[in-house]
Amino acid sequence: MKNHGDTRDLxxxxxxxxxxxxxxxxxxxxxxxxxxxxxxxxxxxxxxxVASTAVGFxxxxxxxxxxxxxxxxxxxxxxxxxxxxLVAYFRTAITATIGLIVFSVILIAFTFPWGNYVAVFWLGxxxxxxxxxxxxxxxxxGILRSYLGED
Numbered sequence: 001m002k003n004h005g006d007t008r009d010l011x012x013x014x015x016x017x018x019x020x021x022x023x024x025x026x027x028x029x030x031x032x033x034x035x036x037x038x039x040x041x042x043x044x045x046x047x048x049x050v051a052s053t054a055v056g057f058x059x060x061x062x063x064x065x066x067x068x069x070x071x072x073x074x075x076x077x078x079x080x081x082x083x084x085x086l087v088a089y090f091r092t093a094i095t096a097t098i099g100l101i102v103f104s105v106i107l108i109a110f111t112f113p114w115g116n117y118v119a120v121f122w123l124g125x126x127x128x129x130x131x132x133x134x135x136x137x138x139x140x141x142g143i144l145r146s147y148l149g150e151d
Contacts, residue, residue, distance in 0.1 A: 024128030093132035
């Protein structure tokens with residue numbers, strides 16, 4: 001007989017893994033359903049700045065994890081197989097955020113009348129990137145709470 005805790009853990013892990021994708025897709029769907037052309041022109045330079053800061057933060061967090069690779073917390077993460085998941089989450093967040101930067105720079109550099117779908121994609125990508133970065137922060141805070149014995 002299956003333990004209900006195991007099922008809950010599986011559902012929680014599934015939701016955790018899919019969270020950025022769901023946020024990005026839902027954002028795009030909501031924007032499309034508004035049936036209006038989003039005005040993203042003024043947001044593009046801001047998004048490059050914010051996304052660049054986010055990549056710096058994520059790289060800094062990776063550096064900290066590398067520096068404490070022999071700590072108890074990292075050993076436990078490695079032993080339980082969670083470090084591979086955390087690395088994959090970092091990869092997703094950094095790749096999505098760099099993708100947002102590149103796409104924003106392209107939209108800034110080439111002034112052409114893009115359609116509604118380009119703006120919707122950009123907003124969805126931004127939401128995905130933000131959610132992926134948020135997931136890293138949330139997990140790192142959980143690791144810190146666990147390390148400090150607050151869980």
